[in-house]
Amino acid sequence: MESTKPSFHKSMGLLDATMLVAGSMIGSGIFIVSADIARNTGSAGWMILIWVICGFMTLTAALTYGELSAMFPKAGGQYVYLREAYNPLVSFVFGWTFFAVIQTATIAAVGVAFAKFTAYLFPFLDEDVYLLALGDYRVSSAQVLSIAVIVLLTFINSRGINSGKLVQTTLTLVKIVSLLLLILFGFMALKYEVWNINWLSADIWSLRKLNVDGTFEDYSTFGAFGAISAALVGALFSSDSWHSSSSVAGEIKNPQRNIGLSLALGTTIVTIIYILTNLMYTGVLDLHQMVNAPKDRVAMRAAQEIFGPFGITIIAVMIMISTFGCNNGIILSGARVYYSMAQDGLFFKKVGVLNQNAVPAYALWLQCLVASLWCLSGKYGDLLDMITCVVVVFYVLAVAGVIRLRYTRPHLPRPYKAFGYPVLPIMYMLMGTTFIVLMLIYKPNYTVPGILIALAGVPIFYLVNKKRNNHV
Template identity: 25%
Template sequence: MGEGSVRNRKRLQHGQADQQSIQSEQPKTMNLQKKVGLFSGTCLIVGTIIGSGIFISPKSVLLNTGAVGPCLILWAVCGVIATLGALCFAELGTMITKSGGEYPYLMEAFGPIPAFLFSWTSVIVIKPSSFAIICLSFAEYVSAPFYPGCEPPVAVIKCLAAATILTITSVNALSVTLASYVQNFFTAAKMIIVIIIIVSGMVLLAQGNTQNLTNSFEGSKITVGGISLALYNGLWAYDGWNQLNYITEELKNPYRNLPLSIIIGIPLVIFCYVLMNVSYFAVMTPTELLQSPAVAVTYGDRVLYPATWVVPLFVAFSTIGAANGTCFTAGRLAFVAGREGHMLKFLSYISVKRLTPAPAIIFYGAVATIYIIPADINTLINYFSFAVWIFYGSTIAALVVMRFTRKELNRPIKVPIVIPIFMVLVSIYLVLAPIIGQPEWAYLYCILFIVGGLIFYFPFVHFKVKWAQKITKPLTMYIQMIMEVVPPEEDAENEK
């Protein structure tokens, strides 16, 4: 073989090596990456469900049931409902492996209008206002030690909440891996205080402090309206059971890890919630619990003295962990809605360097920041809270519908049909019972807001009026240049 041919072969080998090295430096696809495993998925469920609710106000469930026995039963019932709902969502998530939670399922079963109304209500109100409330709760706990004997100034709480939103949004926009590590850390931190409360409560019970648990059904008040309101409060504490469905595209082996995360995570939360309530009643009478502004803090003052500071610290950890999990998942809803053309197009774009849906996450954080401005955000949350179960029921109804209309779809998980039918009935009860039991104008306002989304749907989404596109195209171009984001790979191919 001659020198020339040897040199040519070496050049060819070097060229192939250089080409391979260049390809290895490039991302495999310009799409969301599968970086969330079983442990991170379980932490996301547990970390998002266990927020501030179980530490601050389990008294709402007791207030609407009237006695310790029905209160504890209802906490377990709420957990069972959450588990059944999560199993229905597991079938949907493994059948339609798209991120965005309820959105792609409603789109597949009922078409674009119900899917748009869900994204409209969730992206604009439900998700960001919930994020704002969690961050405000965190701000109150963190600022309280600096103002002993008095309420922290409202301006301080709101500024700290805004800073918290900015920090969490930045973390989630920068890296999926970093956000997962943050979630895992704060989930571990909140489990420490959960274990402390449960173990100390069991010790007190073993020492004979069972007087508050005897005759536990005495004084109970069981009414249709009261049970529905108690379920509302209990299920609010369990809210987050469907969070993995918002990031299905980022789950490693979703057919395995989605159901396993649910099976491990939610029963763990039920176990913790029931035992924590038992621990509370080992220390406080029902009357004392109802009078406590923050149940876990009162518990810490009586049991953990002089280490009472542990409870506020770890409640703050728990709250910020829930806020991080909420941001991680809700940003994906805005991303999917933008990808389907139901929100501004740039919300579906992905960061070139970070491979995160940065525009959607930043938009979500910006809207949440607006919701910390009003004086009483809790009123707004109450107005729209029952809307969540309208969409939960509609989504599970979509599962029933697709059993008959989309029989060809692969179903790695298939729950008995009686479970989704039961969950649809539960959703109908939860939506109608408060309206019948305690009718308020707020429920009508909520329905009008949901239906009012059609005012935007028909001109901007269905008919795609030209003057709207003239406004959004330059905006999209500037967002691309400033944030260095591009459409997902499949969208870019469709635009060519």
């Protein structure tokens, strides 16, 4: 008698996987974080260099992950890689942190970003419009809209992988084309006097703090390293979720080839777009205009210079499309991680079950619930700042895992081997570790809480593991 147990449908091709990677990366960050990067670096040269460093790190990690994805083409991606390279404790701590904060708080933050920019078109949806007040606690219309969007996207993805991939591929293509058109029109509207101020100044490579009032402050040697790491936080956050296609390996055609290729293509596309977008900013805005952009919305300030008053509407629509598509990608991919944890007996049993549409619906709806709670808490932004350092810790561990597996399990089939091995993986490990150390030294208030959240997963693992063993 044949089993009727649902199994994943391999329906995602290379284009779908690449658009999942690119679409999950491009959210609202590229439209905002350049203001903070400009404040921390104080020069156009250093601002672009931060994006180049970020792009190099992301692409290097993606090329290295290609080897892992070819070796272990299973749903769960990074969770599976850490388990195979190290042990269940390491992978569980990642999975716990991913579920508790990394993925769910990101979904909340992207959802609220969608609502904030929707409010430019419909002011009654603004975050300052409160629908409920209980003492000092308030719920805004933006929070309610963000939850509604998360619920809608979760429902779409619960209907099957074809529904999720259609939304993802379509919206990602739209936002890539939109960004390229923004870049094109931006360069067409280039102001030579602004470009010359940014790029022909003698201080083009001076690393210093740029204050809102236009004054500069020089850094000490150690302070300069802290400024670089602080600037990288925004860039790395804007480039995160680049590993999304690895999480849905069970639904990708020819995963040994297409996952690694989608990681390389997706991260390359986004890196080029991000660098070109920031170059465009420096052609229409001087650094003082960037750091003084209302609520750091550099793209809106640039669009006003390019398109006039109508520019705000153009960017608002672009960010709505961008954040909607971004959330679809991270909702789709995140649920597969919890599914893999449940398959290992380390999460709620039902989370490891596929519904009649061959998707982990329980995992999707549980993720939706936690993300919605983060929306209501209003604390997702603080948590994301705290967790950036921990995210890089797990990336460094996974990249190091490639080297470790070469020695501990040399006979495993490797359909694809990491490009530039061992030089590029070692470079990433050095750069990532340097970033982590600098953040611990210069931004302990942001990094220590994130590490504590991750370490809380250790006792939870032993409790869950003990319970699992008692039931065996």
